[in-house]
Amino acid sequence: MRIGVLAKAAGVSVPTIRYYESIGLLTPPARQGGQRVYGGEAFKALSLIRHCRELDFSIDETRDILASVQRRLPCSDTKTFAEKHLGSIRKKIAELRALEATVAALVSGCETTCCGSAAPDCVILQPGCGAA
Amino acid sequence: MRIGVLAKAAGVSVPTIRYYESIGLLTPPARQGGQRVYGGEAFKALSLIRHCRELDFSIDETRDILASVQRRLPCSDTKTFAEKHLGSIRKKIAELRALEATVAALVSGCETTCCGSAAPDCVILQPGCGAA
DNA sequence: CTTGAACCTCAAGTGGCTTGAGGGCGTAGC
DNA sequence: GCTACGCCCTCAAGCCACTTGAGGTTCAAG
Structure with missing residues (x-):
């Protein structure tokens, strides 16, 4: 999946995805010929980020939420x-x-x-x- | 009145006053030895700006309001x-x-x-x- | 005459992106 | 093979309303 496809799938703009990567919110994906290639994990992560942003969590809060998801911390967190x-x-x-x-x-x-x-x-x- | 005195009188920080001048919201005052010297008009204008900002008008709206005050446009404006x-x-x-x-x-x-x-x-x- | 506070300018940082310039990659048709 | 086109790349600057900092000058008091 290239960045444009991911962007449409997750409902986020292409520059925004690159921005998220630049601030360490999305992990950098593999490259083919210099171009980013994403898998299903990236789609899940980006969808979660979008959801958090729609709920108006800040980027830093979103980062913390992502971390708690990746560590499978309890729901109470x-x-x-x-x-x-x-x-x-x-x-x-x-x-x-x-x-x-x-x-x-x-x-x-x-x-x-x-x-x-x-x-x-x-x-x-x-x-x-x-x-x- | 020097900038520090004006700042305290109007309840605005010194850098903020310089910032307002830099964006053309406050007219540049006279200088003595390179330092800004303000009169009562500046105090009135700055107080009005502060009031507008406290009411959460944007800088551009504040600019328009200041202009309508200076032109003595009717209250309905x-x-x-x-x-x-x-x-x-x-x-x-x-x-x-x-x-x-x-x-x-x-x-x-x-x-x-x-x-x-x-x-x-x-x-x-x-x-x-x-x-x- | 020296100290110290207050002043000066210019540049960069804040948040969360968006927009633009200037160029590279991939695929389809000729 | 060659061109045209769309998508991709990086890097820099712009948005808002300031705040913060560096590095230097001026003024008033002792």
């Missing part, structure tokens, strides 16, 4: 990764919701208070009101 | 920026909530179905289940 990740997703959601509330309040404040005045006086742009 | 921004914040929240649901489902699936088996067989790591 995997769950721990996922739970930690879930925590950071929830934290980010909370931050964004606070930001949403702030911006929404500024917009409605503008509508009721200052709409029609000039930009420099708009409540949305007053420093210190509702900093993130 | 500002509100439009804020509303657009609010839309993208809400979109990101929706994406993260979907991701949260996916990961949470995988974790509880692991607990009820596969907990105790080896990582490669864990439901969390099965490609195609619950892609973002």
Whole structure:
């Protein structure tokens, strides 16, 4: 399997595969005439990487997950990764919701208070009101 | 006012101020003996930039907002920026909530179905289940 | 006059790729 | 054999918004 075939099969771009290899996430495959030739293992690994990235794990976390898969560590390890990740997703959601509330309040404040005045006086742009 | 004083007053780091100048967000100030000397206008501008960044506007959006302030465009322009921004914040929240649901489902699936088996067989790591 | 803090410029690193330049390999048709 | 084409190769730079570091200059205090 050449790189283009693998890329299509796993749903990942060709440069991305080379990038993963360059950072040591995918093990370098055999070569024929200078060109990379992959087997089924590479497809499995790349599919797993893609899955992790779709779940928004970082590259480093993905690397750790791959290692735990290759060592056949118990499932509880995997769950721990996922739970930690879930925590950071929830934290980010909370931050964004606070930001949403702030911006929404500024917009409605503008509508009721200052709409029609000039930009420099708009409540949305007053420093210190509702900093993130 | 030298750069260090401005930095403390506006709550921004010194290199960040120089960076803002390098990308044309802050107008270059006068110099005395090669060193930057700022007036009150710079403080106002920098405070506004900081405010925009805290509200998570991009640099380009911040640039547009600054321009609308300097031209004293009507407040409705500002509100439009804020509303657009609010839309993208809400979109990101929706994406993260979907991701949260996916990961949470995988974790509880692991607990009820596969907990105790080896990582490669864990439901969390099965490609195609619950892609973002 | 010396010390030390604050200032200066320029370059590189962060994350996770994408894009581009400039060239090599493999196969099909002539 | 020869060309045309698509796929492959490497290496470098670009994206965002800074931060960090190296190596050197200026200023204010003692």
